[in-house]
Amino acid sequence: MRNPISAQAISYNETVPFNDSPSWRPSMVHEELPAGSVVCPLTRKVMLVSPYPGRVQELIVSLTEACFDVFAAHHLKPGALEHFEPDVLVYDLTSMVNEEELFQVKSRIAAHSRSVPMLFLVNEMFMLRKTSTVINEELIAWPTRSQEAVQRVSRIVTDGQIPYGDTGRKYQFKDLTIDIGKMTVLQGDVRLELTKTEYDLLVLFITSDGVVLSRETILDQVWGSDFFGGSNVVDVHVRSLRQKLKDRAVSSKYIVTVRGAGYRLA
Template sequence: MESKILVIDDEMHIVELLKFNLETSNYEVDFAYDGLDGYIKAKENKPNLILLDWMLPNISGIDVLRKIRTDKDLKQIPVIMLTAKNMENNKIEGLEVGADDYITKPFSIKELLARISSVLRRYKINEKPSEIILSTGNLKVDLYKHEVHKGDEKIDLTLKEFELLKLLLENKGKVLSRNHLLDKIWGYEYYGETRTVDVHIRYLRKKIEGDCSSEKYIQTVRGVGYKID
């Protein structure tokens, strides 16, 4: 079945360019020209992936992303941000809110298609996991249900956070470098931007460790990477 992609961008020529190239690559495409309409279409049609502009009428792209990541029906949908905002702090904000990738305008269609393919591969939900439960201490990760629990508390993670935790648990005791995590989780050459990993690890820690100093699951090996024992 074709993957459905929702394009939310207020520049008509960009929407037409994306629609043509995505449909040529056998994707089903829907589109919206403002943030509110895009959010409504996402709710109605449940796309497999969303291409989201930052600067939008009615609701900004970053606010649409916040709504998506707090919506129980949409929070697992991957989102790639397309934007002319190319400052590092903008990129970090997008990643912190829950974007799976961030591409600045103007962009290469070939690169965009490669990143879309990579993100969709990472979001396969029908592949049966080799193990069902991974755990450390009182933290349990159910790979089949795609759920994380700490004791009796269910913890909501973005898919990138979930994949990071899963990979660290599958390699308990091993130090995984930032570049290794970039390659395995993001699935393409990310030009050495290891800050991306640090941002996601920081937010993952906040969710699974909270403010309790006695519950430290993820260890930082300075200058090398991260591990879980």
Template sequence: MRLLQRYTNNETSAAGGSTDLAADTMEGLEEGAFCETTRRVVIISPYPASVRSLVMALTIRCYDVLVFHHETDPILPTIQSDLVIVDRTKAAAADSAKPASFAHNALMLIGDSAEEAAAGADSLVWPCPIQTALAKVEELASRNDPLPVPESAGQWLRHKDVVMDLKRITVHKAGVRIELTRTEFDLFKLLLANGGGVLTRQDMMRQLWGDSYFGGSNSLDVHVKSLRHKLGDDPKTPRYIATVRGIGYRIAD
């Protein structure tokens, strides 16, 4: 029989747990404070009592928490969540790999074993201090948070899931920051600002390095290749940078 528990703040207060834990997790929150925003976390554990303190702490922190017994529950793939937490503390090391169905964003709770910790997924030795667990959950659950709306639209350039902040000189893809060199940043900015129009290699080199640049176009191609690699872009089926043979480059459709 499937167990699905949905925890709310009122239910949590009756769920039991340490008074000290409640005091720790309530730090910085006013009593009766309204949760204006929330993230959804799914917890899968065959031993729900062992994760009660985590459920309680997350609920107090305005997370919407759903608890299941089994990883194979057919309803799981239909639930949208910001993070799936899978209790593997009593699982064999061979079973500690991250399930494919949770590949988008999952955290494995593992036992205190070096062999289990080498599983390759995002993992957390459990039990652990609750503040350590909260910090890890916050880090993973916020991975795909949308970036804040800019004060000035002219400060940002956008293309699909990539956002360029011209003021801070940063680039994010799907909410994750991509580290670019200054030349790569200027190159990408040049393509985005051109609105999908084709730029010749000569025009790009002139705008990047000035009229006095006498190097070959191979240098430009090297920077484009590096930029594509960091964006995870395939030149054969481009999502971000398209090659216009014999001419130059443009932003892909």
């Protein structure tokens, strides 16, 4: 059953700039979720820029229901991407008439902002006329079913994850906060003292989105292909990590053992 969040609960404010001012707040859903709604232990951030709020309200609701934190604005102001560090920027170009406009938008973003994966909403006529110069761009004809756009955003997020190299990224899972740049882990307000291997293990689980990881996969990702030790080294370090997380092998809060397969995020 569709979560009954009304599109009217999403508010736009064209006059409010993107900056560090405490008066600015992202668009938020204020209605209380009904019993049985899905809880989102791990969310990704999407910034959606559109001068036409009526065209994208359903998309905002669908992204929110799919466990994305959505920041919406009429225009993209300098510094906005650095401030909110979205995982994906969705940009409405449905009024675009030629490909040059798309590259102008990309150039403006590149000149003032950090690199971020982008999905462009374009009109159906543009999709029919597009040439090979935009073949590598992420485009989707709009309007369409909002779930199609949500699936595209999810794929872009998955493809664009760079957990070890993106020093500006932070991950949140339940009461854990992992700061990639500082290589720190907070459990609530308490900093955990992890070894480098324990930290790498935790980051791997956090960025796997619940996929079951075999011991061989974990060995390759954390220890590298040149490691020739047995897979039991994974069990030893997972046990050590669990101890520091005050986690249990049974009814685990963070890392679940999948019998005969490996481990996954709880």
